[in-house]
Amino acid sequence: MGGTMDGTKQQRRGNTRQRIQDVALELFAEQGYEKTSLREIAERLDVTKAALYYHFKTKEEITVSLFEDLTKPLENLIEWGRGQPGTLETKREILRRYSEALKDAQPLFRFMQENQATVRELRIGDTFKDRVRGLRDILIDTEAPLVEQVRCFSAVFTLHAGMFVMADLEDDPEKRRAAVLEVAMDLVTQAHESTHGKS
Amino acid sequence: MGGTMDGTKQQRRGNTRQRIQDVALELFAEQGYEKTSLREIAERLDVTKAALYYHFKTKEEITVSLFEDLTKPLENLIEWGRGQPGTLETKREILRRYSEALKDAQPLFRFMQENQATVRELRIGDTFKDRVRGLRDILIDTEAPLVEQVRCFSAVFTLHAGMFVMADLEDDPEKRRAAVLEVAMDLVTQAHESTHGKS
Amino acid sequence: MGGTMDGTKQQRRGNTRQRIQDVALELFAEQGYEKTSLREIAERLDVTKAALYYHFKTKEEITVSLFEDLTKPLENLIEWGRGQPGTLETKREILRRYSEALKDAQPLFRFMQENQATVRELRIGDTFKDRVRGLRDILIDTEAPLVEQVRCFSAVFTLHAGMFVMADLEDDPEKRRAAVLEVAMDLVTQAHESTHGKS
Amino acid sequence: MGGTMDGTKQQRRGNTRQRIQDVALELFAEQGYEKTSLREIAERLDVTKAALYYHFKTKEEITVSLFEDLTKPLENLIEWGRGQPGTLETKREILRRYSEALKDAQPLFRFMQENQATVRELRIGDTFKDRVRGLRDILIDTEAPLVEQVRCFSAVFTLHAGMFVMADLEDDPEKRRAAVLEVAMDLVTQAHESTHGKS
DNA sequence: CATGAATGAGCATTCATTCAT
DNA sequence: AATGAATGAATGCTCATTCAT
Secondary structure, three states, X not given: OOOOXXXXXXXXXXXXXXXXXXXXXXXXXXXXXXXXXXXXXXHHHOOOHHHHHHHOOOHHHHHHHHHHHHHHHHHHHHHHHHHOOOOHHHHHHHHHXXXXXXXXXXXXXXXXXXXXXHHHHOXXXXXXXXXXXXXXXXXXXXXXOHHHHHHHHHHHHHHHHHHHHHHHHOOOHHHHHHHHHHHHHHHHHHHHHHHHOOO | OOOXXXXXXXXXXXXXXHHHHHHHHHHHHHHOOOOOOHHHHHHHHOOOHHHHHHHOOOHHHHHHHHHHHHHHHHHHHHHHHHHOXXXXXXXXXXXXXXXXXXXXXXXXXXXXXXXXXXXXXXXXXXXXHHHHHHHHHHHOOOOOOHHHHHHHHHHHHHHHHHHHHHHHOOOOHHHHHHHHHHHHHHHHHHHHHHHHOOO | OOOOOOOOOHHHOOOHHHHHHHHHHHHHHHHOOOOOOHHHHHHHHOOOHHHHHHHOOOHHHHHHHHHHHHHHHHHHHHHHHHHOOOOHHHHHHHHHHHHHHHHHOHHHHHHHHHOHHHXXXXXXXXXXXXXXXXXXXXXXXXOOOHHHXXXXXXXXXXXXXXXXXXXXXXXXXXXXXXXXXXXXXXHHHHHHHHHHOOO | XXXXXXXXXXXXXXXXXXXXXXXXXXXXXXXXXXXXXXXXXXXXXXXXXXXXXXXXXXXXXXXXXXXXXXHHHHHHHHHHHHHOOOOHHHHHHHHHHHHHHHHHOHHHHHHHHHOHHHHHHOOHHHHHHXXXXXXXXXXXXOOOOHHHHHHHHHHHHHHHHHHHHHHHOOOOHHHHHHHHHHHHHHHHHHHHHHHHOOO
């Protein structure tokens, strides 16, 4: 406290907003949204609770901002997907890119996966559902038989699950990601081929 | 007040414990564990909070009891599975029975899926993880290539997801279950065959 | 603390609700509604804040209950007045009784007079306005010339003001009340006679 | 941003202090002193809270300044009154001028009437009481019978009440003012004549 | 088998105020 | 003449839990 040039305080200037987001996400993912109090976040940052309120109007707003910032890449991906033809190759490319994108958004996704009940109440809930629906619309052929639709859905879910739950199957996250992606690809491919035939 | 034959109070006698569990599970699944207060549960049952404490020592205990009661069938299933040979047919039967079991435990599973962060803190967390691990050990061949292990994991997840998230793919829950089960079966079959060859 | 038979704690049983109301009214009147915190009320009663919430759902509810309890006599008076013929004697009797009633409701009225801005926001606001309007309707002849209407209004206000603001005109509250009542009576009498003639 | 001729900012130059007072008074009168935060005032003016502190040392100082600026005319009136002989005509003239003065100070008076509890705590409280006392000393003959003193007090109160509370008796504020003034005059006249005889 | 009354700890939020720039 | 960033203290309110009756 009160250091002169050690940068401890200096560094903090101007990026407090960012630091709040970081700590918040970390704690939300770790202990859940409800169990993480603003006091805790503030303490971790060595500021007062009131400082948080200078940067965000409410606790929910912190979450929303988190979501909006970290979710952009996915949004772009979906946008891109919508412009492509509905070929198998498009679908496979979507999965590839999605898997990549998830890597960066990991903590956010963990937070959302583990706090679904909470997320549903927050404003994000709907936005997120829209996003997942967007993905679904690209991957899934509504005309296809139900089983094939499920296969595609399952592909997406496998990707999600691969990030956290399968952690004890394989330590190296990159290897895990590759394996998970392969399974997802297979699922989508199977679905596509049994609907459109192998072209 | 002091009525003799209205039955409203009579009926309630003796099964309060059960009723607490029912209401608690319903609310936990609907709004999340943290957001459901004992006051709310008590109000819904038209008793006082203190009455809950006559039947359960803590809020957590309500949850644990819920979990223990509703989870028995799964436990039995795993027990059964462990005694069987590791053939493909065993695995497929496990999936069949698991899918069936999930049907009854639906609200519990919804609660667990949507409140993972909370569940982790509660004592249940580990117990549940043990259980899932048990399932995994039966389905997954630790020697098999990573991709095939993922496929099996994915099968289990697909079963879970099928209960809630895929609701908008198909209205009829029975048809949905059938399709989901089929996909899960395919995944396990594929995994088995590419590891052991088609026997 | 921890006395055995001195009644300090004994006395408190069962009338906490009442005691909350008493202290609340006292403080509201003394320092204003907004400046009186629940902490303060609780401390004065030597209970915790949470205890207040066992008896009242919100701070506003304390106020509403206060108002409802203390305002009954006035309500009855207005009810009575409505059933009487619109003669001068009725009006004078109303003033007499109103003056009497105000005596008991003194602290409440002080609170309302001194916190008008607050009262307006609270639910009471409207109820109270209705009540005053009821009184007005009995005393004031809507057909009468504006000046006479004002005279009647002024009579009511004089009664109110007499309770607090005129305190330094005369120490003895009973003498004060008599004088104030006389002025109010004169005002209403004047208004009545110049509208209906001296009958 | 940085526009040269839009005038929006230009106009605001140099009179910020004045504008703070205006907005503050408006909000104080509308929602009460306690319920009006500096944040709200600042937002309404499109400046930061800190800007307010450039112009006023505290929230209370804003209020005091308001009071001092808007109260001058009354002060002058009382000054004038003190120099006059205590005749009925003087008293009547005081009422006439007071009624006029109230017209301009309306929002201030509304603020003071509706936030009496608050005003009492502020430094203004006493100053204001002095002022009202000054008025009283001119209008009221301390030797006169109590009833007549009350009548005079009532006159002043009628004038105050006429500004807000009687609004629903008559829409046209000028007519209302005239009627109210007439009643007040009558009261004072009566008081004077029954004390000194009709001269 | 249950209630009435209360507690202690905590929470999200707001406020008036400060100060370096 | 004003801002950006922050503080310290308080507020209304909720929660899980306790215990005498």
